[in-house]
Amino acid sequence: MNKETIKVPEKGTYQWQLFDYWSDEFRQTNADHSAYIALNFAGVLDACRSKLQSLIQHHKQHVCDAKGGTRHSRAITRLQNTMSGAAMSYETCFRHGSAA
Numbered sequence: 221m222n223k224e225t226i227k228v229p230e231k232g233t234y235q236w237q238l239f240d241y242w243s244d245e246f247r248q249t250n251a252d253h254s255a256y257i258a259l260n261f262a263g264v265l266d267a268c269r270s271k272l273q274s275l276i277q278h279h280k281q282h283v284c285d286a287k288g289g290t291r292h293s294r295a296i297t298r299l300q301n302t303m304s305g306a307a308m309s310y311e312t313c314f315r316h317g318s319a320a
Contacts, residue, residue: 252306259304260307265307272305275299279295283296
């Protein structure tokens, strides 16, 4: 099987910046998609969705607290960066994309 390799533009050029941006976009989108498929095939998508939403809701209630608001914001960010968060993000984007 003959595979053609992608030539990466020279680092530091405008073309390289574009290549870097779009390859990061692809990796992020692909990771969300893979997380969605993995959780869906494992049969735990609904359980993950409800647990993730309840944890995020808990932290959102405390974001406005002067004492620990920053800590709760970081917790929300960490939750959104988990496999479950990626899957839910993909699912949300997929729903919005198909509704348009």
